[in-house]
Amino acid sequence: METKAENYASELIERQWLSNKSFEITLSKPTSFEYMPGQCIRLVHDAIERDYSLVTTPTDPNLALCIRNIEGGILTSGLSSAPVGSRLNFNGPHGYFTFRPSTRPAVFVATGTGSAPFVSMARSGVTGFTLLHGVSSAADMYYASVFQSTAENYIPCLSETGKSSHEFFQGRVTDYLDKNLTAGRYDFYLCGRREMIRDVTFLVDERFPGSFIYTEVFY
Numbered sequence: 001m002e003t004k005a006e007n008y009a010s011e012l013i014e015r016q017w018l019s020n021k022s023f024e025i026t027l028s029k030p031t032s033f034e035y036m037p038g039q040c041i042r043l044v045h046d047a048i049e050r051d052y053s054l055v056t057t058p059t060d061p062n063l064a065l066c067i068r069n070i071e072g073g074i075l076t077s078g079l080s081s082a083p084v085g086s087r088l089n090f091n092g093p094h095g096y097f098t099f100r101p102s103t104r105p106a107v108f109v110a111t112g113t114g115s116a117p118f119v120s121m122a123r124s125g126v127t128g129f130t131l132l133h134g135v136s137s138a139a140d141m142y143y144a145s146v147f148q149s150t151a152e153n154y155i156p157c158l159s160e161t162g163k164s165s166h167e168f169f170q171g172r173v174t175d176y177l178d179k180n181l182t183a184g185r186y187d188f189y190l191c192g193r194r195e196m197i198r199d200v201t202f203l204v205d206e207r208f209p210g211s212f213i214y215t216e217v218f219y
């Protein structure tokens with residue numbers, strides 16, 4: 001589907017805290033707005049623009065975003081406290097970080113809110129993937145139920161030390177890939193911190209030659 005970015009006005013319908021650091025906001029969906037799972041919108045406020053991936057599906061009645069509340073962050077500090085009913089302007093859809101079916105197994109790798117585009121893909125019917133979700137604490141394993149019901153392997157990777165559980169891998173996503181992913185050719189989808197994307201790209205070049213890599217850098 002070809003989608004052209006346009007300007008839209010929407011309204012803040014709800015805010016739900018997913019952990020002490022991250023929240024989900026639900027926005028009204030303008031009737032003519034269309035997007036593909038994995039795409040993002042660009043919120044515009046007082047000439048400040050920030051991109052956010054949609055966690056909803058194209059057929060959902062509303063739009064939702066999963067946002068990390070950055071201490072001192074220009075836009076997120078306002079979004080974390082804006083009253084329900086606030087007007088939010090955005091343009092979009094933007095981006096090409098969409099699922100491309102292939103014969104190679106898909107490995108999704110996210111850090112923090114970088115799991116957002118994968119939530120939209122999974123809710124839209126993508127299944128059978130491996131998802132590594134790098135989080136600093138167990139409280140940030142949000143959307144676990146979505147991934148538990150759609151992924152072939154859902155592996156939260158917890159960097160916080162001193163914790164152990166059969167529910168997550170203790171260590172970074174790169175440690176998991178290095179130690180546990182069987183040699184082969186994969187389609188890697190990487191989303192989140194620039195450093196994670198760089199480190200995984202080096203690892204893939206070394207350990208999984210012939211694989212494809214798709215990336216979305218959040219910060």
Ligand SMILES: Cc1cc2nc3c(=O)[nH]c(=O)nc-3n(C[C@H](O)[C@H](O)[C@H](O)COP(=O)(O)OP(=O)(O)OC[C@H]3O[C@@H](n4cnc5c(N)ncnc54)[C@H](O)[C@@H]3O)c2cc1C
Nearest residue numbers: 050051052053066067068070073074075076113116218219
């Ligand atoms: C294509 C794209 C999609 C994005 N989708 C999302 C999304 O779905 N959810 C989301 O939370 N963010 C997302 N981001 C990041 C988002 O656009 C903003 O950069 C972020 O919300 C900070 O904005 P701010 O104005 O509050 O912070 P600023 O005042 O701009 O301060 C930014 C500071 O926060 C750091 N930072 C930015 N994002 C993060 C983060 N997620 N975690 C930790 N530190 C961060 C930056 O390195 C910088 O130091 C996306 C970015 C891009 C480019």
